[in-house]
Amino acid sequence: MASPSPSPSPSRPCGVAATIDFIGEDLLQNIVARLPAFSFASAACVSRSWNLVCDRVLCRPKLSSACSFNFSLHVAVEEVFNKALSEPIRPHFAIASIGPSFDLQQAHQLITAKLGSKVPVITNVPSGIIGRDAISDEFKEIQWEITEEDDDPGVPLLQPESANRAIMLIVGFLPGMKVEAIPLLKQIAEPQVVMIDRFMMDIREYSTSISGCRSPAAIIMFSTFEAGMKSTVEKMDYGMSRDTVIVGDTACQFLFSNESSRNTTTMEEHSSSAVALVFAVDKNKPRGTGETQFKAVLSTGLSPVGPTYKAASVREKHRDSLTWITARREGLRENIDGETIMNQVYDEDKVGWMTSLAFHEVLGDNQEYLFVGDVGIKTGDSFRFYHSDSSIALSSNATVSERLRCLKQGSTTGGDTREVFGGLVFTCCGRGESFFGQPNVDSSPFLDVFPGVTFAGTFCGGEIGRGDVNPYIKESQEQKSVWCCLHVYSAVYLVMSYTSSKGS
Numbered sequence: 001m002a003s004p005s006p007s008p009s010p011s012r013p014c015g016v017a018a019t020i021d022f023i024g025e026d027l028l029q030n031i032v033a034r035l036p037a038f039s040f041a042s043a044a045c046v047s048r049s050w051n052l053v054c055d056r057v058l059c060r061p062k063l064s065s066a067c068s069f070n071f072s073l074h075v076a077v078e079e080v081f082n083k084a085l086s087e088p089i090r091p092h093f094a095i096a097s098i099g100p101s102f103d104l105q106q107a108h109q110l111i112t113a114k115l116g117s118k119v120p121v122i123t124n125v126p127s128g129i130i131g132r133d134a135i136s137d138e139f140k141e142i143q144w145e146i147t148e149e150d151d152d153p154g155v156p157l158l159q160p161e162s163a164n165r166a167i168m169l170i171v172g173f174l175p176g177m178k179v180e181a182i183p184l185l186k187q188i189a190e191p192q193v194v195m196i197d198r199f200m201m202d203i204r205e206y207s208t209s210i211s212g213c214r215s216p217a218a219i220i221m222f223s224t225f226e227a228g229m230k231s232t233v234e235k236m237d238y239g240m241s242r243d244t245v246i247v248g249d250t251a252c253q254f255l256f257s258n259e260s261s262r263n264t265t266t267m268e269e270h271s272s273s274a275v276a277l278v279f280a281v282d283k284n285k286p287r288g289t290g291e292t293q294f295k296a297v298l299s300t301g302l303s304p305v306g307p308t309y310k311a312a313s314v315r316e317k318h319r320d321s322l323t324w325i326t327a328r329r330e331g332l333r334e335n336i337d338g339e340t341i342m343n344q345v346y347d348e349d350k351v352g353w354m355t356s357l358a359f360h361e362v363l364g365d366n367q368e369y370l371f372v373g374d375v376g377i378k379t380g381d382s383f384r385f386y387h388s389d390s391s392i393a394l395s396s397n398a399t400v401s402e403r404l405r406c407l408k409q410g411s412t413t414g415g416d417t418r419e420v421f422g423g424l425v426f427t428c429c430g431r432g433e434s435f436f437g438q439p440n441v442d443s444s445p446f447l448d449v450f451p452g453v454t455f456a457g458t459f460c461g462g463e464i465g466r467g468d469v470n471p472y473i474k475e476s477q478e479q480k481s482v483w484c485c486l487h488v489y490s491a492v493y494l495v496m497s498y499t500s501s502k503g504s
Helices: 017-025 025-032 037-044 046-055 073-084 102-114 194-211 230-239 264-269 338-344 388-408 444-450
Strands: 062-068 093-098 121-125 128-132 139-144 167-173 177-187 216-225 245-251 253-257 268-283 291-300 302-317 324-329 362-365 370-373 381-386 418-428 454-460 464-469 485-487 491-501
Touching: 025 338, 037 046, 062 073, 062 128, 062 418, 062 485, 073 102, 073 167, 093 102, 102 121, 102 253, 102 268, 121 454, 128 167, 167 454, 177 194, 194 230, 194 464, 216 230, 230 245, 230 324, 230 464, 230 485, 245 291, 245 418, 245 491, 253 268, 264 291, 268 291, 291 388, 291 464, 302 370, 362 388, 388 491, 444 491
Parallel strands: 093 121, 216 245, 418 454
Antiparallel strands: 062 167, 093 167, 121 253, 128 139, 128 454, 177 268, 216 268, 245 464, 291 491, 302 324, 302 381, 324 370, 362 370, 418 491, 464 485
16 A cells, blocks of 8 residues: 655745745746747636736736838748747737738738737738837838839739738736727629728727727728728717827738637628728726826928918719819909919918818819819819928938937926837838938837837828827918828827836
8 A cells, every 4th residue: 555645844845836835925026027929828727826917017007019121921921920929028009010011911811810819910011110129129101013024913013022021919918997999891793892880980989989988099000002091080089079180001911810800701791991900998897907098299391382272163083083173362353274273373372261171182174173182172162282202201301300309308297207118100101211312211200219119110102190280381371270180291200108007
């Protein structure tokens, strides 16, 4: 008969649950704080006491990012994950931006497989990426090498095998908030209606369920160029609180994953014209959790030219997204043909009074009409012309730097300090090194003011930035603020900050 096993000595704890008593809580916290994200997640599952230690390690929001320029998609994905998840983080959302030479579907599958099914993921193909190299740690602004032939979807890409192969990954952890990817659906069957009202309702319902408020804290949008986001953004602007920050890219391919996207019936009947990454404050957040804030800051690269006009007559060509306009000078009754308008543009520099602003591309003119891209212009609307100007952009970037410094030095009501923990930028593909004559100009305002803070972004074919856009109005003129959501030749910065809860 085997003798009974000796009972454990009370002075020597045994088992995983007693590890803290054995090595000390401070030492365990020091150890788990050095673990990469996947190992950190495993440590948090060991026991309740280990989970509490991990919660103390990761009690503040965190943004992590990395870029890879490896020619192999599988290796590139491994590099960005190894770097972005090299420290403790619990991903609440992820954004992956890839080069056009990588396969979007394959990239999205690799990324979602890494993060699991519960993390909302958006994988997109922008006009370029901005971020820090996972291998060299060098910060880069990279625009894709696109030829004129590449702009024609019917012509195969004429690029070397190694061109435009890159990936940028952003992963965020936001305690006290919940994040979801909500699509803007379009019916696949004719008449292919874009379901804007349902999109707005889905965002409101999600925000209300999480925060008790109909408007979320922030939204990051991604849409295809064909979606024509003007009417959608206008409805979002009208229907949401002024406190809701909205940024994004209006001209990129994308795929997304969330819990609802696995509803096969819905996805068989609809395609996605856009997707919104929605950030809502959790009304059930743990006691002692601080507040995450979002702020959008704009740098413009546009300068107004010529006088202000009023649209006298408008003809819309919805099929071609075109508008034909006849106009007259403000204060005058005589209509002016499109050719005369174009000749007058540079003759004067008088700015009219405006409260909202939308940009449209001028496509041409004749002896009767001015031809403008997109629709939505109404008879009686005032308009004027703008052109891109790198000196204006540099001056505007300097203003952005000042606003970021003020944000860094400021404090919230009651004297609580605000800590900026991350930033994103959505900058026009017309900017960059070729526009400024030097690299990394649009990254400098954030990197100089917040060295060491995670910062990343993309080049866009149209920038969304909802907020007060005084850069479009000359400082010498006493006018009301101009409200604008869709921009060109701009850089829209999304600054994320955190204020600790009192007593935490």
